[in-house]
Amino acid sequence: MTSETSSTTVAGTGTGTGLPGLVRWNKVPEVTVYFWVIKVLCTTVGETCADLLNEKAGLGLTGVSLLMSALLAVVLVVQFRTKAYRAGVYWLAVALISVVGTLVSDNLTDNMGVALETTTTVFGIALAVVFALWYRTERTLSIHHIDTTRREAFYWLAVLFTFALGTSAGDLVAGKMGLGYWVSALxxxxxxxxxxxxxxxxxxxxxxxxxxxxxxxxxxxxxxGDYLSQPTGDGGLGLGLGTVVTSALFLGVILALVVYLIVTRKDITEERSAPRHA
Incomplete structure (x- = not known):
């Protein structure tokens, strides 16, 4: 699960700016241990923050979903406008997509009464369709060359459906199948x-x-996240952390790691100029 050098010359490819010799760098981070740690932390925050906003904001599940979707749209616009990977913008987008993906699944199951088996299947099919279209268009699903707008659009769409699918599948295993949070985590x-x-x-x-x-x-x-934040009566560990403390704790760790990566640049793909296309 490691990565490769990921700069691409966009001249002559039909994508990007079309300026001769211009290199556009990969828009996503190197896949390292930091990547996976922050990714898991973002998924935890997505679950606890979605629960927190739904319980405390007073906007209802639909209102919170619209608000977070709007925030995500703004951050994605910034992400698409950057010329290369920027750790702060990228991981903010992932954290927000985690929240939105959770809310999409929760809206379907809680507000519309759609069964978890159905949402899991639908999101799985949707993700497969995204991958099929991505591969048919680009002939690869590699994240080491997310260096055009079209590839980046496929990437973020796939990420969104992975979060929605993971939410539904996790709720199905932990709740509907009665395995509980810690058994599901294992x-x-x-x-x-x-x-x-x-x-x-x-x-x-x-x-x-x-x-x-x-x-x-x-x-x-x-x-x-659920195991740490929920009381024992709801299948949690009963530490009394709740969604507020759990969300704040994990957000703090994410922020510290992202700042570390910004300073050290340990998740930046080695920059090498690609040869010009004729």
Whole structure:
């Protein structure tokens, strides 16, 4: 699940600015241990923040969903306008997409009465369609070359559906199947470990293993968040943290890690100029 050099010359490709010799750098971070740690933390925040806003904001599930979707749209506009990966903007977009993906799933199940089995299936199909269109258009699903607007659009659409799918699948396993939060967390952690084993021992492709792990980290983080924030009567650990403290705690850790990455640039792909196309 590592990455490769990811600069691309856009001249002569039919995408980007079309200026001769201009290189547009990859818009997403290098896949390192920092990437996976922050990703899991963002999924936890997505779950707890969605619950917090729904309970405390007084806007109702639909109102909170509209508000967070608007904030996400603004941040994505900023993300698309950047010329290269910027850790602060990128991870803010991921955190907001985590919240919005959770709210989309919750709206369907809580407000519209759609069964979790149905939402899990629908989001799984939607994600598969995005991947199919992405591959048909670009002939790759690699995140190491998110260096055109079209590829970035496919990337963020896929990310959104992974969060929505992970939310529904996690709620289905933890709640509907009655396994509880901590058992669900162990189950999804074991599934991720199996993917890593398949990648490094059995030769599963880097792209396939990345996206499977990306989906699985969503219910893993959500299960951890619910277990820490909920009282024992609701299947939680009973620490009394609640959604407020849990959200603040994990947001603080995310902020510290992102600042560290901004300073050290450990998640920046090595910059090499690509040769010009004739």
């Amino acid at each position: 189950l999804f952690a074991a599934a991720i470990a199996a993917v890593a084993l398949a990648r490094f021992a059995l030769g599963l492709s880097a792209v396939t293993s990345f996206w499977i792990a990306y989906v699985l980290t969503r219910p893993l983080g959500a299960s951890v």
